[in-house]
Amino acid sequence: MNNKLSIVAKISIFLAIGCIAALWAAPMWRIDLAAPQYPEGISMQIWINDVKGEVDIINGLNHYIGMKTIHKEDFREFVYLPIALAVFCGLGLLVFIRNRRGLYYGWTGLLIGMAILSMYDFWKWEYDYGHNLDPTAPIKVPGMAYQPPLIGYKKMLNFEALSQPDLGGWLFITAVVLLTAVSCYEWKRAKSKTV
Amino acid sequence: MKSNWLLLIIAAAIAMPGCKMKNTASAVSGDAAARTYVAPGKYDELYNFVSGGFNGQVSVYGLPSGRLLKLIPVFSVNPENGYGYSEESKPMLQTSHGFVPWDDQHHLALSQTNGEHDGRWLFANANNSPRVARIDLKTFKTMEILELPNSGGNHSSPFLTENTEYVIAGTRFSIPIGNQESALDNASYKKNFKSTASFIGIDKNTGHMQVSFQIILPGMDLDLSRAGKGPSHGWFFFSTYNTEQASTLLEVNASQKDKDFIVAVNWKKAEEYVKAGKAKKMAAGYYHNTFNEETHSATSEIIKEVLTLDPEELKDFVYLIPCPKSPHGCDVDPSGEYIVGSGKLAALIPVFSYRKFEKAIADKAFEGEYNGIPVVKYEAALHGEVKKPGLGPLHTEFDASGNAYTSFFVSSEIVKWNIKSLEVLDRVPTYYSIGHLMVPGGDTKKPYGKYVVAYNKITKDRYLPTGPELAQSAQLYAIDGEKMQLLLDFPTIGEPHYAQAIPAEKIKAQSVKFFDIAKNKHPYLSAGEKATKVVREGNVVHVYMTAIRSHLTPDNIEGVQVGDEVYFHVTNLEQDWDIPHGFAVKHAPNAELLIMPGETNTLKFVPAKPGVYPFYCTDFCSALHQEMQGYLRVSPKGSSVPLKWGTGTEDTARAVAAR
Ligand SMILES: [Cu+2]
Numbered sequence: 103m104n105n106k107l108s109i110v111a112k113i114s115i116f117l118a119i120g121c122i123a124a125l126w127a128a129p130m131w132r133i134d135l136a137a138p139q140y141p142e143g144i145s146m147q148i149w150i151n152d153v154k155g156e157v158d159i160i161n162g163l164n165h166y167i168g169m170k171t172i173h174k175e176d177f178r179e180f181v182y183l184p185i186a187l188a189v190f191c192g193l194g195l196l197v198f199i200r201n202r203r204g205l206y207y208g209w210t211g212l213l214i215g216m217a218i219l220s221m222y223d224f225w226k227w228e229y230d231y232g233h234n235l236d237p238t239a240p241i242k243v244p245g246m247a248y249q250p251p252l253i254g255y256k257k258m259l260n261f262e263a264l265s266q267p268d269l270g271g272w273l274f275i276t277a278v279v280l281l282t283a284v285s286c287y288e289w290k291r292a293k294s295k296t297v
Numbered sequence: 298m299k300s301n302w303l304l305l306i307i308a309a310a311i312a313m314p315g316c317k318m319k320n321t322a323s324a325v326s327g328d329a330a331a332r333t334y335v336a337p338g339k340y341d342e343l344y345n346f347v348s349g350g351f352n353g354q355v356s357v358y359g360l361p362s363g364r365l366l367k368l369i370p371v372f373s374v375n376p377e378n379g380y381g382y383s384e385e386s387k388p389m390l391q392t393s394h395g396f397v398p399w400d401d402q403h404h405l406a407l408s409q410t411n412g413e414h415d416g417r418w419l420f421a422n423a424n425n426s427p428r429v430a431r432i433d434l435k436t437f438k439t440m441e442i443l444e445l446p447n448s449g450g451n452h453s454s455p456f457l458t459e460n461t462e463y464v465i466a467g468t469r470f471s472i473p474i475g476n477q478e479s480a481l482d483n484a485s486y487k488k489n490f491k492s493t494a495s496f497i498g499i500d501k502n503t504g505h506m507q508v509s510f511q512i513i514l515p516g517m518d519l520d521l522s523r524a525g526k527g528p529s530h531g532w533f534f535f536s537t538y539n540t541e542q543a544s545t546l547l548e549v550n551a552s553q554k555d556k557d558f559i560v561a562v563n564w565k566k567a568e569e570y571v572k573a574g575k576a577k578k579m580a581a582g583y584y585h586n587t588f589n590e591e592t593h594s595a596t597s598e599i600i601k602e603v604l605t606l607d608p609e610e611l612k613d614f615v616y617l618i619p620c621p622k623s624p625h626g627c628d629v630d631p632s633g634e635y636i637v638g639s640g641k642l643a644a645l646i647p648v649f650s651y652r653k654f655e656k657a658i659a660d661k662a663f664e665g666e667y668n669g670i671p672v673v674k675y676e677a678a679l680h681g682e683v684k685k686p687g688l689g690p691l692h693t694e695f696d697a698s699g700n701a702y703t704s705f706f707v708s709s710e711i712v713k714w715n716i717k718s719l720e721v722l723d724r725v726p727t728y729y730s731i732g733h734l735m736v737p738g739g740d741t742k743k744p745y746g747k748y749v750v751a752y753n754k755i756t757k758d759r760y761l762p763t764g765p766e767l768a769q770s771a772q773l774y775a776i777d778g779e780k781m782q783l784l785l786d787f788p789t790i791g792e793p794h795y796a797q798a799i800p801a802e803k804i805k806a807q808s809v810k811f812f813d814i815a816k817n818k819h820p821y822l823s824a825g826e827k828a829t830k831v832v833r834e835g836n837v838v839h840v841y842m843t844a845i846r847s848h849l850t851p852d853n854i855e856g857v858q859v860g861d862e863v864y865f866h867v868t869n870l871e872q873d874w875d876i877p878h879g880f881a882v883k884h885a886p887n888a889e890l891l892i893m894p895g896e897t898n899t900l901k902f903v904p905a906k907p908g909v910y911p912f913y914c915t916d917f918c919s920a921l922h923q924e925m926q927g928y929l930r931v932s933p934k935g936s937s938v939p940l941k942w943g944t945g946t947e948d949t950a951r952a953v954a955a956r
Binding site: 141142156158159162165166240241 | 338845846871872873874919920921
């Protein structure tokens with residue numbers, strides 16, 4: 103049985119590595135906030151190793167309701183994620199060299215696993231920031247939590263929050279879709295050959 | 298007989314209720330309201346910078362709405378933001394005659410590139426203590442004030458060349474040069490009194506000003522001025538009155554001659570003379586105050602000398618053009634070819650041709666000399682006269698299609714006429730005595746040409762009475778149709794004289810949102826709350842304080858004694874648009890501070906009595922603004938209370954720090 107990779111799969115390895123490598127140059131995720139008194143909007147970008155944007159302004163606003171301030175140093179994710187992604191890219195090269203279909207499936211699964219884990223971590227992070235409020239906070243709204251949406255739009259007090267992938271996130275999604283599609287293609291190709 | 302007439306008039310008035318005299322309200326018609334309505338959330342088309350007159354400041358209005366957008370403190374102290382009260386801004390108002398916290402601000406000039414407004418700077422004159430200021434349009438802050446030596450009153454100022462090479466400052470009142478004492482009579486005036494035209498060179502990149510040279514002119518009153526442009530670039534034209542050289546009762550004595558002069562100065566030639574070393578160094582002492590954007594502080598420098606040029610010796614760079622009668626405005630059209638004189642007391646408007654003036658010099662078509670300066674023949678320089686335009690022409694601005702708009706003080710109107718044909722095209726009443734008028738860009742090569750704004754002197758009937766003094770006012774007219782149309786009245790601050798306007802597009806995007814705190818080089822900066830402290834040096838106490846929503850650090854200070862000089866150096870730690878914090882101390886006789894985000898400002902306070910002095914934020918900054926306060930404990934002189942400061946107890950301090 104031939105379990106070598108097709109030319110399509112080989113090309114896809116490099117495309118996926120390219121998409122993931124771009125995460126060092128483009129933000130993964132963005133959260134935009136808008137309110138009547140902030141007509142120009144406030145936004146925050148999450149990178150694989152940093153949070154950027156108007157984090158100081160968001161921290162300043164959040165202090166009324168007792169949210170923790172956001173600091174890059176508080177996230178171990180910013181250390182692990184670049185390592186994990188770098189390892190993923192290295193494994194991609196290995197898949198290419200070993201040229202085994204099984205490895206390709208495993209590699210695809212790894213990326214999907216990382217995507218799910220990241221989203222879960224992001225959700226937990228948002229939950230923690232939105233719920234673990236300072237008991238001495240100046241403003242307490244009974245029953246109110248300030249967890250931003252994982253993805254999509256949510257109204258929180260007078261603010262509208264929009265959470266969505268940024269350029270890097272879309273590239274990540276592209277890599278996932280690409281590898282999944284090629285895996286299916288490979289699966290079918292393998293089946294048709296064995297018949 | 299008399300009562301019969303009266304009855305007849307009353308009867309007629311009752312019989313014809315529909316036949317009324319035209320009043321001020323009926324003058325507005327059609328879509329005027331719609332044309333000036335700027336809906337909430339929408340922006341005005343133009344920024345209108347209006348001089349504050351005896352208020353000493355500059356105000357900014359939106360056009361066409363007439364809404365006041367900002368007051369820029371320039372020559373007068375301003376308690377609202379501590380300008381002239383804070384230690385950092387006090388040097389801005391220093392002069393060779395001490396701290397002068399007021400002035401009479403008349404004219405404004407927006408910086409130009411290739412004869413068009415470029416949105417970099419705004420220049421303003423101080424008429425009384427002769428000074429010129431430069432305002433940065435990125436921050437709307439006064440960045441520089443230059444005092445002028447040998448000037449009796451800086452009226453003919455500030456007017457700019459087409460690439461902002463020079464801003465000029467001409468003396469209104471002739472005085473003895475070097476400010477010597479002199480007898481006050483006509484003979485002494487003729488002998489000792491001089492007027493000067495100062496040419497202030499402007500650094501292309503920084504905007505920094507310095508007096509490059511002064512031209513010493515015969516004793517007379519320089520009134521207004523314009524730079525040439527296009528073909529006439531390289532020249533400056535000044536209107537002048539009292540060429541009679543009288544020293545008393547000028548109302549009569551300075552209106553005797555049929556023609557006064559327009560003084561034409563070839564500044565390129567003057568520049569060459571200066572380069573060739575023909576200018577004389579004269580001892581002087583005048584202040585140059587500059588504000589540093591990184592230290593957020595102003596410093597003063599005293600300049601000791603000035604270069605002067607004498608047109609009686611250097612014959613060929615100053616000429617006089619006869620102009621009827623006591624000319625006020627002296628305006629150059631967008632093409633640079635026509636110079637419009639406005640004889641306040643003349644019944645016509647003379648329009649001169651630059652080409653003809655040049656030819657008259659080449660042909661030596663002179664009618665004589667005045668104090669050693671050649672006078673060209675009136676007809677030789679004249680393009681033509683606008684006949685019967687109105688009474689008391691003052692100022693002329695231009696649109697983009699070859700028309701001129703002249704304000705008439707006595708007949709209270711704006712008259713539109715064609716520059717080439719000199720035909721009167723239209724006239725509208727201004728309902729009160731108009732002074733200056735302004736077409737956006739009307740002094741440039743490319744007028745914007747949609748509106749003309751009239752700036753008033755007297756405003757009876759425009760607003761509700763407010764006591765003996767009524768509101769100052771401006772009036773906006775549309776000029777994009779055949780007929781001028783009154784659109785709006787809007788009240789102004791001080792007495793508006795001249796104004797400038799620029800499309801908002803040219804300024805909006807460059808506006809500074811906040812000062813980068815990382816670039817704050819103030820010597821008493823507190824870079825973060827951890828850097829706050831109180832330092833005693835003899836009887837001087839420096840408080841390094843920070844302000845951030847919604848607390849001051851430190852907010853409890855002890856160990857200060859009566860008679861100590863306490864300097865509160867407050868740094869606003871915010872890095873967000875429009876979050877200034879204020880700072881005021883009870884009984885501080887020194888106004889307050891209004892500190893922009895990223896800035897450090899200092900309030901000096903010398904407590905006179907022991908006690909507890911509350912201090913607080915004066916600018917409503919947040920939901921907890923009211924809580925943004927603290928206490929200064931002042932002990933008797935020689936007390937043993939140690940210096941101590943802090944914000945919060947151990948517990949809350951930790952909670953605050955954790956945030
Ligand atoms: Cu405040």
